Amino acid sequence: xxxxxxxxxxxxxxxxxxxxxxxxxxxxxxxxxxxxxxxxxxxxxxxxxxxxxxxxxxxxxxxxxxxxxxxxxxxxxxxxxxxxxxxxxxxxxxxxxxxxxxxxxxxxxxxxxxxxxxxxxxxxxxxxxxxxxxxxxxxxxxxxxxxxxxxxxxxxxxxxxxxxxxxxxxxxxxxxxxxxxxxxxxxxxxxxxxxxxxxxxxxxxxxxxxxxxxxxxxxxxxxxxxxxxxxxxxxxxxxxxxxxxxxxxxxxxxxxxxxxxxxxxxxxxxxxxxxxxxxxxxxxxxxxxxxxxxxxxxxxxxxxxxxxxxxxxxxxxxxxxxxxxxxxxxxxxxxxxxxxxxxxxxxxxxxxxxxxxxxxxxxxxxxxxxxxxxxxxxxxxxxxxxxxxxxxxxxxxxxxxxxxxxxxxxxxxxxxxxxxxxxxxxxxxxxxxxxx
Ligand code: S3P
Numbered sequence: 001x002x003x004x005x006x007x008x009x010x011x012x013x014x015x016x017x018x019x020x021x022x023x024x025x026x027x028x029x030x031x032x033x034x035x036x037x038x039x040x041x042x043x044x045x046x047x048x049x050x051x052x053x054x055x056x057x058x059x060x061x062x063x064x065x066x067x068x069x070x071x072x073x074x075x076x077x078x079x080x081x082x083x084x085x086x087x088x089x090x091x092x093x094x095x096x097x098x099x100x101x102x103x104x105x106x107x108x109x110x111x112x113x114x115x116x117x118x119x120x121x122x123x124x125x126x127x128x129x130x131x132x133x134x135x136x137x138x139x140x141x142x143x144x145x146x147x148x149x150x151x152x153x154x155x156x157x158x159x160x161x162x163x164x165x166x167x168x169x170x171x172x173x174x175x176x177x178x179x180x181x182x183x184x185x186x187x188x189x190x191x192x193x194x195x196x197x198x199x200x201x202x203x204x205x206x207x208x209x210x211x212x213x214x215x216x217x218x219x220x221x222x223x224x225x226x227x228x229x230x231x232x233x234x235x236x237x238x239x240x241x242x243x244x245x246x247x248x249x250x251x252x253x254x255x256x257x258x259x260x261x262x263x264x265x266x267x268x269x270x271x272x273x274x275x276x277x278x279x280x281x282x283x284x285x286x287x288x289x290x291x292x293x294x295x296x297x298x299x300x301x302x303x304x305x306x307x308x309x310x311x312x313x314x315x316x317x318x319x320x321x322x323x324x325x326x327x328x329x330x331x332x333x334x335x336x337x338x339x340x341x342x343x344x345x346x347x348x349x350x351x352x353x354x355x356x357x358x359x360x361x362x363x364x365x366x367x368x369x370x371x372x373x374x375x376x377x378x379x380x381x382x383x384x385x386x387x388x389x390x391x392x393x394x395x396x397x398x399x400x401x402x403x404x405x406x407x408x409x410x411x412x413x414x415x416x417x418x419x420x421x422x423x424x425x426x427x428x429x430x431x432x433x434x435x436x
Contacts, residue, residue, distance in 0.1 A: 002393065002416030005428070007405035011246065014434045017256035020240045022047035022233035024423050025168070025195050026261065026291070028055045028097050030231050032105055032176070033199060034075035035059035039228035046073045046233050050421045054093035058102055061090060080108065080180060080225060087112040092146075094118050094347060094393075094422050097169050099146065100129045104173030107136050108180045109152040116147040120347050120392040128165060129173045135159040136177050158183035158222065165342065166190035166315040171218075178220040179205065187218045192315050193265040198290035203227055234261040234293045239424045241269045241320040242399050245327055246434075247298045248278045249407035254299045255434075256283075262292045268317025270296075272324055276331055277304045306333030306376055314339060319346075322400040325354045326407070329363040331376035341370040347422075348394035357401060360386045361408060382410040390415045395422040402431070 027047040032055060034041035046052060046068070056066050056073075063078035082088070088111050092099035099117055103126075106113050116122075127144045134140065136156040142148035158181040163171050171189045175196050178185035191214060200207045206221040240257045247255045262270070262282060270280055278301050282294040304327060317324065321343055328335035343351040355367040361382055364375035388401045398419045405412035420427045 003418050005398075005402060005412075005414045005417045007402065007412045007414070010409050011250055011406040011431075011435050013250065013252040015254050016434055017258060018243065018430055018433070019258050020235040020243070020260065020430070021049070021424055021426055023236040023261050024049065024051060024238070025097065025193060026231075026233050027052045028095065028101070029172070029195055029199060030229060030233065031055040031059060031075065032101055033203070033226070033229050035062060035064045035077040036080060036105070036179070037077045037226050037228045038079045039076070041075050041077070041228040041230060043073045043231045043233060044071055047236070047423070049423050049425055050093055051095035051098060051423060054091065054095055055098045058090045058092070058098065061088060082106070082109045082111060084111055087114060089114045090116070092117045092121060094120055096121060096124055096347075100126065100169040100173045101176055103129050103133055103150055104176035106150065107133060107138055107152045107156045107177035108154060110154060113150045113152070114147065115150065120394070122146045123392075125345055128167055128170045132159065132161045132163075132170070132174050133177060135161065136181060156181040158185040160186045161188070163187060163189040166192045167342075168192035168194075168196070172196040175200065175218070175220055179223055179226070181222045184219050184221050187220070188215055189218060190215050190315070191265070193263065195263065195291070198263075199229065202289045203229060231289065234288065234291060235259050236424070237261055237266050237269065238319045239427070240296060241323050242403050242427070243430070244269070244273060244278070244280065244296070244298050245323045246403050246406060248273065248301045248304070248327060249330055249403075250300055252300055254297070257296045257298070259293060260296050262294045262296070264292070265316050268313040268315070269320035269324060271313055272307060272309060272317055273327060276307050276327055277301055278327070304331035304376070304378065306331045306335040309335070309337045311339045318342060319396065322350055322354055322396050323403060325358065325372065325374060326400065326404055328374040328376055329358060329361065329408075330378055330380065332378050333376055335374045335376060336371070337374075338371045340372070346394070346396075348390070348392035348397060350394070350397065353394070353397050357388065357397075357404065360388075361404060361410070380408065382408040385411045386413070388412070388414045390419065393419040395419040395424065399424065399427055402427075406431070
């Protein structure tokens with residue numbers, strides 16, 4: 001059993017302003033991109049979490065030099081080629097983003113790469129990157145999951161690929177491989193977060209993007225080297241989402257969350273919560289190196305409505321559904337969330353977990369393999385004892401449970417408090433500050 005969080009009381013009303021930590025997707029991408037430049041790259045507000053530290057450890061193994069002080073990280077990369085002679089051993093820990101993207105980055109490595117991960121990552125699907133990387137010419141000893149061994153090739157051939165899942169990790173893995181292929185790779189990709197496209201554009205890498213209704217067509221030319229990337233990482237909207245819902249479901253509270261990334265490919269949670277009646281506004285909007293940033297202001301909402309959630313918003317809210325389901329549990333009417341099979345492919349099977357936690361909370365719900373119907377009740381009162389045994393240590397299952405305990409009541413024991421180190425190490429510290 002890991003560290004247990006006990007919560008017995010709802011949170012007191014609050015009126016504060018906070019920062020959440022740096023965006024995880026951007027932090028990992030910055031580390032991996034910087035490893036490809038031989039010049040020094042500097043980042044401020046890089047997320048200091050286990051997923052990002054695993055990324056740093058991997059690029060160190062590959063030959064990059066890294067200095068990470070309080071709020072500043074410097075990387076001098078090893079360029080496009082790995083000089084090591086023997087098999088390279090990499091550990092992606094809990095991070096699907098790192099595990100999948102780094103395989104693309106290593107497409108031109110003639111060393112054997114052995115990639116492992118923790119218990120949760122070892123259950124996740126890697127066929128989604130193995131398939132396109134094989135088209136570039138890489139060889140694998142596995143079909144589907146970790147541990148695996150990959151062998152790249154000196155001159156990968158550009159490919160044409162249709163990415164049908166809407167997985168940004170898969171798209172980005174192909175984009176990193178395309179950087180090293182001679183010629184133009186063409187990816188038709190179902191819509192997903194576009195941070196890599198924006199960073200590549202900013203670095204003046206030859207990339208052309210055509211936006212269609214349901215997918216983008218990306219044409220990317222291979223290059224021989226890239227420039228360094230100096231970056232100030234904005235706050236993570238996925239971390240921010242827990243505090244949006246905390247405020248919405250608390251009495252007489254309001255919160256300003258400063259300097260958050262509001263890239264439209266990430267703001268499905270805002271669209272969904274607003275449609276359910278939440279009071280959320282953006283202040284001080286600006287553009288930073290292609291990314292939209294704003295302060296987000298949110299207030300308690302007394303009248304929440306159910307939603308038939310449009311599937312076109314799924315990809316831009318994919319990491320936020322667990323916390324959105326809590327709002328549905330307090331809303332008037334039946335909410336319906338569909339086409340969410342990908343939720344069961346995350347750090348743990350999250351659709352199954354959501355239904356399980358709602359059952360513990362006596363919130364009626366009907367789950368299928370890819371959908372969830374939630375019968376909301378604005379007047380629900382929770383007084384029972386609830387124990388969450390989070391076997392795969394899923395950080396978002398932990399944080400969802402903590403927010404449920406603080407807003408619905410009851411006597412909760414939640415496992416495993418250490419899981420927040422994956423994406424949001426300051427989560428409990430910020431909660432304590434709000435509850436003072
Ligand atoms: C991420 C993409 C999403 C998301 C994950 C981070 C990324 O996963 O769930 O937390 O940084 O590219 P998929 O690519 O599997 O959709």
